[in-house]
Amino acid sequence: MYDFARRPAWIVSHVLVVVGVVALVALGFWQRARYLERSEQAARIEERATQAPVPVATVVPPGSTAAGLPESAEYTRVSATGTFDVANEVLIRNRSYAGAPGSWVLTPLIQADGTALPVVRGWVPNVDPDPPGPPFPGAEPPTGEVSIAGVLQFSQTKGGFGAADPASGRLEVLSRVDVERLGAQLGQPVVPAWVLLDAQQPPQTGRLPSRVAVEVPSASQNISYMFQWWLFAAIAAGGYVLILRRHARSLAAGGATPDDETVGATPDDDAVVASVERSVGDG
Secondary structure, eight states, X not given: OOGGGGSHHHHHHHHHHHHHHHHHHHHHHHHXXXXXXXXXXXXXXXHHHTSOOEEHHHHSOTTOOGXXXXXXXXXXXXXXXXXXXXXXXXXEOSOOBTTBOEEEEEEEEEETTXXXXXXXXXXXXXXXSSOOOSOOTTOOOOSSEEEEEEEEEOOOOOOSSOOOOOSSSOOSEESSOOHHHHHHHHOXXXXXXXXXXXXXXXXXXXXXSBOOOOOOOOOHHHHHHHHHHHHHHHHHHHHHHHHXXXXXXXXXXXXXXXXXXXXXXXXXXXXXXXXXXXXXXXX
């Protein structure tokens, strides 16, 4: 009944289907690994970001470079004291908050040793299609000495489709928190990381900028993709089995396809062959 499945064309079809199903199953396991990885990363970020703050100098010692920072330093909650440098404040464009478009306000905090610590103080709404640049009315930081706490993060880099900031000149609006680019226009030592503010003394007087929460990677998408790939694999395998059964039943019911030797023959061709045989027999 299934003798047809041993023909070369069908064997090639079997191999292709098996390879496809194996690939789909493997993609499902890859998404599962990504899900576990992101879940662990999210738990690690939340744990670090909720701990009591430690002085930033203990996490990023003076003279440190971005390349020399350990992975364990990122998302550590740190504290620092200094004076906000409003004159060198910049906006980080294209940042949403509760679905509204806007920008982050990044203000350098000048510490006692003269080192600037980039601090994202929060979010402000867009007043134009493009941010006009600081200062943003109503979002000015406290004057004088300020003590802050927040989550330390590494410098952001340009992705494959991200906008590129000019390499030179003074910028008031940046596409991302690029600590190196910011340091190029400050003209003083800069901590090779930035802080997402979550506490401040004295506190902000106005309602802006709005506090920004730490972005924690979500693993829900990966678990959804995992089940999708495995569902596709089941559909492919089950569907192919149904195709084989249908073809076998068709053959058993008399709907056999012509043999390899007569592939392409038509009813008229058969009549011609029969006529020739009769002629030969009569002769």
